[in-house]
Amino acid sequence: MSTWEPVIGLEIHVQLKTRTKMFCRCRVGFGAEENSQTCPVCLGFPGALPVPNRTAIEWVVKLGLALGCEIAERAVFARKNYFYPDLSKGYQISQYDLPSCVNGNMIVSLAEGQHEIGIVRAHLEEDAAKNVHVGGRTGRIGGAEYTLVDYNRGGTPLVEIVTAPDLHSAEEAKRFLQLLRQTIVELGISDAEMEKGTLRVDANVSVRPAGSEVLRTRSEIKNMNSFTHIARGIDAEVARQIEVWESGGEVEQHTYDFDVGSGALTARRTKEEADDYRYFPEPDLAPVEPPAELVDRLRFELPELPAARIARVMKKLDHDRALVLVTGGLDRLWEATVAAGADGVAASNVIANQLVASGARPGAVDPTELAKLVDARERIPRATFAEALGKIGDHGFSAEPYLAMESVSDTSELEPIVDAVIAANSAQVEQYRGGKEGLLGFFVGQVMKETKGRADPRVVNELVRARLAP
Numbered sequence: 001m002s003t004w005e006p007v008i009g010l011e012i013h014v015q016l017k018t019r020t021k022m023f024c025r026c027r028v029g030f031g032a033e034e035n036s037q038t039c040p041v042c043l044g045f046p047g048a049l050p051v052p053n054r055t056a057i058e059w060v061v062k063l064g065l066a067l068g069c070e071i072a073e074r075a076v077f078a079r080k081n082y083f084y085p086d087l088s089k090g091y092q093i094s095q096y097d098l099p100s101c102v103n104g105n106m107i108v109s110l111a112e113g114q115h116e117i118g119i120v121r122a123h124l125e126e127d128a129a130k131n132v133h134v135g136g137r138t139g140r141i142g143g144a145e146y147t148l149v150d151y152n153r154g155g156t157p158l159v160e161i162v163t164a165p166d167l168h169s170a171e172e173a174k175r176f177l178q179l180l181r182q183t184i185v186e187l188g189i190s191d192a193e194m195e196k197g198t199l200r201v202d203a204n205v206s207v208r209p210a211g212s213e214v215l216r217t218r219s220e221i222k223n224m225n226s227f228t229h230i231a232r233g234i235d236a237e238v239a240r241q242i243e244v245w246e247s248g249g250e251v252e253q254h255t256y257d258f259d260v261g262s263g264a265l266t267a268r269r270t271k272e273e274a275d276d277y278r279y280f281p282e283p284d285l286a287p288v289e290p291p292a293e294l295v296d297r298l299r300f301e302l303p304e305l306p307a308a309r310i311a312r313v314m315k316k317l318d319h320d321r322a323l324v325l326v327t328g329g330l331d332r333l334w335e336a337t338v339a340a341g342a343d344g345v346a347a348s349n350v351i352a353n354q355l356v357a358s359g360a361r362p363g364a365v366d367p368t369e370l371a372k373l374v375d376a377r378e379r380i381p382r383a384t385f386a387e388a389l390g391k392i393g394d395h396g397f398s399a400e401p402y403l404a405m406e407s408v409s410d411t412s413e414l415e416p417i418v419d420a421v422i423a424a425n426s427a428q429v430e431q432y433r434g435g436k437e438g439l440l441g442f443f444v445g446q447v448m449k450e451t452k453g454r455a456d457p458r459v460v461n462e463l464v465r466a467r468l469a470p
């Protein structure tokens with residue numbers, strides 16, 4: 001039955017964390033009193049003139065380079081005309097037919113190999129103000145009693161990234177977004193947090209018979225506020241479209257909101273065509289012409305990007321582990337630890353769980369010492385292992401003293417302790433023999449306590465079980 005192939009493209013809006021807005025000197029930031037971060041420019045008063053934010057222009061170039069895009073020698077701001085209360089000017093300044101970045105790609109690593117996702121464009125624009133719908137149950141406009149507008153957000157620099165319809169599953173879309181988010185965060189241009197709205201994603205979804213090259217009618221899904229919800233929204237829409245086609249119907253072009261609670265898709269207004277906006281070049285702004293030296297410098301300054309690092313880690317680990325290491329800034333320590341002789345999976349478990357919990361800074365850890373500990377983790381007592389990880393970030397740390405404290409697994413040494421514990425807890429022995437087998441852990445715990453955590457728990461387990469057998 002699975003003869004349908006999902007075809008997914010994404011439109012992503014990223015709010016840049018510049019100090020000031022895109023075309024004026026108003027501060028950007030959350031939590032300020034409503035409508036306190038505004039001025040004649042971002043409120044669109046007649047005669048006010050926009051001045052572009054140099055940092056925002058550098059950052060879109062930086063992002064474009066990280067996404068493998070061609071950087072336009074000449075990009076042009078346009079007015080996108082529409083009327084809505086969140087846009088007091090009556091138009092939004094955006095880049096239209098001449099965007100800053102085009103023709104890029106990002107490589108997503110899947111179990112079956114690597115998949116290149118095309119980036120059609122990345123361009124700069126300004127954010128609209130925020131409508132706050134009051135009354136009604138969902139905070140949406142439907143059912144609201146009235147709407148308030150907070151213009152603090154109006155004019156905040158945004159980058160819109162548009163992918164080619166190259167994604168073919170919800171899982172792949174999720175991985176792409178995780179990777180894109182990590183890239184943006186590492187570039188330092190945005191916090192890219194979906195819950196705060198600094199990263200917003202719309203998905204265009206269609207399905208077609210597997211093997212076909214023809215694109216069928218797509219629909220757009222909005223209002224998804226986490227990567228998991230995006231994946232669920234896409235899965236729901238794919239299933240809906242397959243059902244429509246298989247029952248002899250035809251998918252129509254619609255925009256849907258995805259309701260996280262019910263998992264339901266609700267249709268919005270019919271999609272407007274781009275032509276409705278009557279774009280024209282913004283007469284108050286000069287074209288963006290970043291000098292070649294600036295582009296070269298930004299290209300030179302790019303760090304090694306998460307896509308390359310995830311691909312490298314995935315030669316030894318699965319995607320989930322690789323993602324945790326890379327997004328946690330732990331992959332370089334992991335690589336060095338493996339290079340020092342540690343097992344890949346074991347090192348990843350120790351670093352991503354215990355080391356992080358111990359509070360050690362990854363940069364302060366000597367990978368050679370960590371590799372020794374990872375290697376010995378089954379042989380030394382758990383408490384000793386935890387103690388060593390707690391100190392591994394200290395200057396001059398050596399694993400040797402801890403390695404010397406191997407677990408006590410010698411039965412002749414442990415048997416007397418087991419016997420003493422059993423003798424001291426006759427009531428529990430009776431209960432255990434009466435069927436309360438959960439008490440086994442109690443006896444093992446007592447023995448561990450007596451040995452100050454040095455006993456090998458597996459050996460203790462066997463000894464206790466044998467002794468308690470009726």
Ligand SMILES: [Zn+2]
Pocket residue numbers: 021024025026037038039040041042043155
């Ligand atoms: Zn302003």
